[in-house]
Amino acid sequence: xxxxxxxxxxxxxxxxxxxxxxxxxxxxxxxxxxxxxxxxxxxxxxxxxxxxxxxxxxxxxxxxxxxxxxxxxxxxxxxxxxxxxxxxxxxxxxxxxxxxxxxxxxxxx
Numbered sequence: 001x002x003x004x005x006x007x008x009x010x011x012x013x014x015x016x017x018x019x020x021x022x023x024x025x026x027x028x029x030x031x032x033x034x035x036x037x038x039x040x041x042x043x044x045x046x047x048x049x050x051x052x053x054x055x056x057x058x059x060x061x062x063x064x065x066x067x068x069x070x071x072x073x074x075x076x077x078x079x080x081x082x083x084x085x086x087x088x089x090x091x092x093x094x095x096x097x098x099x100x101x102x103x104x105x106x107x108x109x
Contacts (some may be wrong), residue, residue: 003030004026004029004030004037004107005026005107005108006022006026006102006106006107006108007108008022008023015067017053017054017055017063017067018053018067018068018085020052020053020054021049021052021053021064021067021068022085022102023052024044024048024049024052024053025042025044025100025102026102028042028044029042029102038101038104038107039101040101041087041088041099041100041101041102042099042100043097043098043099044097044098044100045096045097045098046060046061046096046097046098047096049064049098053067060091061091061093061098064089064091064098065089065091068085068086068089068100083103083105083106084103085102085103085106086100086101086102086103087101087102087103087104088100088101089101
């Protein structure tokens, strides 16, 4: 099993809630038994995300979408652009969970 690591110091500009969500997601990646976790992402319940980010559950999924979709890595002079934190963020409100795929470029291999 791979160890998925992100340099969280490089993401210190993120809001504390967003940083907490990213740390939970990395933990979930490392716990996953899915060999294709980089492509499949992880499933996280609304309750887990709310607890990690200290966001009221009733504000999910809006807060998570806002945090993960709106936040960008700092401007990269070489690429002349921004990198998103996640490649995909899908909410299943009926099952009260997210399937989130972290942008693989954030991982240190």
